[in-house]
Amino acid sequence: MNKSGTDIQFAICGSAGDGTIASGDIVKRAAAAVGFHVIAFDVYPPEIRGFGKCISRIRVSAEQAYSLKEKTDVFISLNDSHAIPHVGEVRDFGAVIYDDRSIAPIREGAHITAHIRPAQIPYGLPIRQISEQATNAARSRNIVVLGYMAGLLKLPSRPFREVIAAKFATKPQAVIDANIRAFDAGLEAGRKVFRLDDVDVGTVPDHGGSEAVMMTGNGAIVRGFLEAGIQSYFGYPITPATSIMERLAVEMPKQGGKFLQTEDEISAIAATIGAGFAGSRAATATSGPGLALMTEMLGLGVMAEVPSVVVVSQRGGPSTGLPTKTEQSDLNLAVFGGSGDAQRIVIAPTNVEGCYRCAGMAFEIAETYQTPVIVLIDLYLSNRYETVFPSHENTFAPKPRKVPELAEGEPYKRFAFTESHISPRALPGDAGMVHTVTGLEHNELGRPGDGDHMRMNAKRHEKLISATRYPGLTVAKRFGDAGKVDVGILGWGSTFGEILEAMFEAQDAGISCSAMKAVMLSPLPVDELRAFFDDCRTVLVPELNYEGQFANLVSGALGRPVVRLNRTVATPMPVADILAEVKRLAAEADSPERIPATAGVGS
């Protein structure tokens, strides 16, 4: 998207232990502190163990951005062997900052200067030497280079110093002082350099006094949970969801919540449903492999009509797959996983603020519909940082529960058939509301053995239909050109940021184009989707899986053809790929010989 003012993407590449992620964290926090929008994503080695290549990418902009950019404006190498494959990501006349000294002989071509393209601007400095001179140690190289970058680009230094001081606040003062000295030494070196790049720093935007908060998707989930008054959390660690339980383990006791790390995912979901049965706002979080283990208990939640919240952060699969890489291939599992006809609610936020809102609303939705709610995200969204400008009003706090009212002598029917298909829910301990809850099919009282399976199945499904009209929840939203368009792009989850960026670029290229995000994936908001399809000559569905799981879901539900764009490249969906496909489809829309789109599973 062409933005006015500041729109810079920084990338810092190094080895685990170089402070790569830490320096990226300082950049994003310093930028957010002065009022810029930030979107950032860190890439770790494919193994969870702590070694190998790390890259921190940070997009800083005056206007809201929706994804990382294809090209980096300022690239920092803290380790040439890792950085060299990524130098090509730097745009023409962008900056490449690197250490121009080596402590040991290096083989021909192993220095980054051998890979900087003629249109890129090299900025070499003796990073290690400056660090050693400033701090008597080389370990502050990552801070030196931040100072250099700030000096080079004439960025305000105070926010950097403040963030550095805050980052090392738990360390002795000498550590803080050393890092400030390292930053200042780099700053001085950078200020002396004549800039040849054309990176436009622009001016700090005015947000009208609203204070930015920087969060990851997982952090936003936690904040949403806490504001919603989460009372119980049961979890088992798994990448990329672990940081949710880590944060909750710290925060929940402060507000009287119960946190338990269970022995596995089966226990976690069982305990969550048990707590939900008892009336506690309960949640768990996992990833695809964990969700696979949880599906039996999710079925219990559906059958027993017990509210619970399950966050699923997808990663590359199947099996152990690619634990530190992103993918959107657990949609089928989230929507359909388990035995029987076990429809549940699945909502998929598309950005960090969406994570906050979906997590905050998930408990109330689960309680309203008395069923499990899955908040489906992925590693890219879990670990992605964005600045959020939240309202100070907590809209997620629990509302007073309405205890069912019974006439004198009337038996309490926990699963009563009602007009809305939602039965009055009592909790254990409510006077006169003793009832049975079971995974067996049951009658209105909850007793197994003599239930009307057909009617109960219908009740469990039809009660969810109105979820697509849930107050305050955006289940789907259209962006871009209104009315009839040549190309519609339909997306879900983290990929929608890239879809929006591609849509803006397509519009800039003169293509009639709209995009729609689907947040509620089960049940599908078919009315909104159908209206979108009606307006689009062609609908493209980009997603990070091989099978086109969402495309299958939508085309199956609507009976409409879609064009699929599937990538399993372990990285976010390239904007360029979406844009290229949009352009191809737009060209075909103009052509008398249109290539038909495909419809249905496997077609």
Add this chain to the structure above:
Amino acid sequence: MTEPVHHVIIGSGSAGFGAARTLRENDADCRITMFTMDAIPFYQRYELPQIFRGRSDWRDLLAVPPSFYEDHRIDLRRRCRVADVDGANRKISLSHQETVAYDRLLVCAGGRGYLPENLTGYGELIHGFGSFEAAMQTYRDLPEGGRVVMIGGDMVGIDLALTLLDTGYGVTLITNSQTFWPHELGAEERAPLLDVLRARGVTVLEDARAVRVEARNGGAPARCVTLDDGAQVQGDVVMAFCGLASSVEFMLRAAVDIERGLLVNPQLRTTNETIWAAGDVCQIWHDSEKAYKFYHGWKNVRVMGELAARNMQGANEVFDVDVEESIGIGEDGEIVSTFWTRGN
């Protein structure tokens, strides 16, 4: 399958660029690597005064777009300082401790601005003009309508002086033996040329020697130059244009003959069979004069680079002075130098 011949070129100026282009034109398969201290790909240094005419984007000065190098498979390695050349083993060492092997080496490292011995202690107070970055720094530091005190006044300096006058600045020229370098002129030959400069508005100080440069802290103008007779000249910027000193320090272990520059035969080959040199860095044997001579000026330098490249690929061409040294006053009353008059 044999490895392609690896040609390494040190320097990316007129000679180096001309050599690289010639090498590629004559051999589609060879490997070409250029090393340069510059951050900017090849541009004509003589264009730098244009900065004062508003051409302050370095991309406007490039001789070819950056994509040229990739299109012609020329590895351009910028910000690389060659620390040492091992002529016996055909390897160069870079200051960041990378070693690069070559089959044939061409040295076109040019020269750096020469500063008279008595002024070397004032280097930080003297603005440079040897690179785009230095020229831009001068441009930024010079206030509108400000004055440059120019020491020496070689042909690059004269060109800048005339541009400065055209664009509203003042120039005070303190002449010395390097004035009009690389033309070697006696006092009588210089006199009419200096008159031209005076007529254009240059304040010319002859028979004076700058001995001290001082910063006037907080004052304006920012610099004060003291002459050997005690007189003081004030200006906003002090610049020295006293010719070039060849950049050969990294060749000391290359097993080649060096005098003031690298000594080469008329085929531009050094005393090492795999090392050639071209441009301001080399002195070429002049058979009739029985002496090694420098041949400055961008036209000569470009010819040298191209010729050296052909000889590296097996030719046996002799450098024949392309442009005879000549300076005078044209019909329009302007100074005309065969070395420095702009052309194609």
